[in-house]
Amino acid sequence: METTHRIFFQNSNDMSALSPASVDLVVTSPPYPMIQMWDEVFIDLNPAIRKALADQRGMAAFEMMHKELDCVWEEVLRLLKFGGLACINIGDATRTIGNDFMLYPNHSRILAKMLDIGFSALPEILWRKQTNAPNKFMGSGMLPAGAYVTLEHEHILILRKGPKREFRSAIEKRIRRESAIFWEERNAWYSDVWFDLKGTTQKMATDDVRHRSAAFPFEIPYRLINMFSVKEDRVLDPFLGTGTTMLAAIAAGRHSNGFEIEPDFRKANLSGLTEVKELAKVKTANRLDNHMAFVNQRYASGSKLKYRNKHYGFPVMTNQETELLFNTLESIAETGDNTFKVCYCDKPQEKYVTDQEGSKRLKFFSCLDDNKPEAEPSPKKNIQRRLFD
Numbered sequence: 001m002e003t004t005h006r007i008f009f010q011n012s013n014d015m016s017a018l019s020p021a022s023v024d025l026v027v028t029s030p031p032y033p034m035i036q037m038w039d040e041v042f043i044d045l046n047p048a049i050r051k052a053l054a055d056q057r058g059m060a061a062f063e064m065m066h067k068e069l070d071c072v073w074e075e076v077l078r079l080l081k082f083g084g085l086a087c088i089n090i091g092d093a094t095r096t097i098g099n100d101f102m103l104y105p106n107h108s109r110i111l112a113k114m115l116d117i118g119f120s121a122l123p124e125i126l127w128r129k130q131t132n133a134p135n136k137f138m139g140s141g142m143l144p145a146g147a148y149v150t151l152e153h154e155h156i157l158i159l160r161k162g163p164k165r166e167f168r169s170a171i172e173k174r175i176r177r178e179s180a181i182f183w184e185e186r187n188a189w190y191s192d193v194w195f196d197l198k199g200t201t202q203k204m205a206t207d208d209v210r211h212r213s214a215a216f217p218f219e220i221p222y223r224l225i226n227m228f229s230v231k232e233d234r235v236l237d238p239f240l241g242t243g244t245t246m247l248a249a250i251a252a253g254r255h256s257n258g259f260e261i262e263p264d265f266r267k268a269n270l271s272g273l274t275e276v277k278e279l280a281k282v283k284t285a286n287r288l289d290n291h292m293a294f295v296n297q298r299y300a301s302g303s304k305l306k307y308r309n310k311h312y313g314f315p316v317m318t319n320q321e322t323e324l325l326f327n328t329l330e331s332i333a334e335t336g337d338n339t340f341k342v343c344y345c346d347k348p349q350e351k352y353v354t355d356q357e358g359s360k361r362l363k364f365f366s367c368l369d370d371n372k373p374e375a376e377p378s379p380k381k382n383i384q385r386r387l388f389d
């Protein structure tokens with residue numbers, strides 16, 4: 001398998017470099033309107049915003065900033081295929097303008113725009129940010145009624161263009177099945193609140209770039225890409241920043257494009273690309289190790305798993321996981337102007353193949369051949385099994 005990736009250092013309000021209906025999934029995090037660190041970026045796009053802020057017209061500035069993002073959402077609509085999805089990570093802002101402290105609800109403003117231009121909303125995810133100061137408070141402290149709730153979460157809006165995607169041909173069906181995620185991952189990833197995300201691990205080229213990046217944790221685009229696209233799909237990030245979405249797309253075996261207005265980010269993008277091979281290897285190994293731990297735990301508690309994965313031979317919970325296959329990233333090369341080609345191995349990682357030799361290394365395998373009766377599944381478990389078989 002091969003994938004290609006290209007970065008455009010330009011404003012994403014014009015993405016005419018890409019063909020209409022050429023993108024399967026958008027994963028992005030725009031600059032957040034009314035968060036001070038992004039003021040200058042918006043002011044560069046529309047200088048009238050400076051005057052609105054100086055005149056203490058907070059809502060007018062908020063609206064002008066969103067008008068700049070609106071043009072990008074319209075481009076996203078043009079570029080997505082029918083059935084394609086957009087996942088937008090966005091936090092609300094709190095700010096005092098003059099004497100007026102208030103919430104600027106970025107997520108609902110973006111959602112309203114997306115619905116207005118024809119997207120359908122799907123259930124969204126909230127992710128809980130790790131805060132360094134859990135006890136910090138805003139407003140009147142212990143005295144009612146002027147104390148304010150602390151914002152400790154961000155939203156991931158999930159929107160679809162047109163009707164549900166279909167997988168019709170035999171090849172499409174095979175790729176979809178090879179792109180499956182594990183049953184136990186599904187239970188955590190499709191929860192509507194993510195509590196377990198750690199801060200970013202991105203290494204930045206310069207302190208200034210780090211300060212301006214607001215990179216999201218790798219796990220966010222990695223999960224979203226695995227949840228809402230299949231291998232060899234095209235993923236777009238119109239606000240690429242340090243390139244986290246592109247790294248996640250590479251690790252997950254998807255093609256990708258990114259737009260970034262700030263050319264200073266090139267150095268950070270390139271440094272991420274030199275590390276992505278190792279990052280992808282570790283990520284795949286972690287997922288497989290976690291699956292092994294899950295299997296061992298099931299067998300230790302006396303439950304068996306009904307199915308075997310056909311590439312690895314290890315047990316899996318449902319029929320849908322029987323063709324799941326991770327492709328090891330083998331090489332990455334720059335092939336042109338900010339364009340990269342990635343090659344992958346199409347064979348399963350040997351260490352995890354439970355053939356005669358490999359099986360001896362895996363603890364759970366010893367449990368496979370004993371004759372412990374499978375624990376009686378509860379009625380709830382039966383329903384779950386039926387849904388996924």
Ligand SMILES: C[S@@+](CC[C@H](N)C(=O)[O-])C[C@H]1O[C@@H](n2cnc3c(N)ncnc32)[C@H](O)[C@@H]1O
Pocket residue numbers: 010011012013028029030031032041212213214215216238239240241242243244245259260261262
């Ligand atoms: C919140 S950051 C994205 C961070 C990114 N998710 C990461 O992990 O590094 C938003 C990025 O969008 C860029 N940006 C802002 N307006 C833009 C525009 N109109 N076109 C392209 N990039 C833009 C900013 O320079 C910034 O890097």
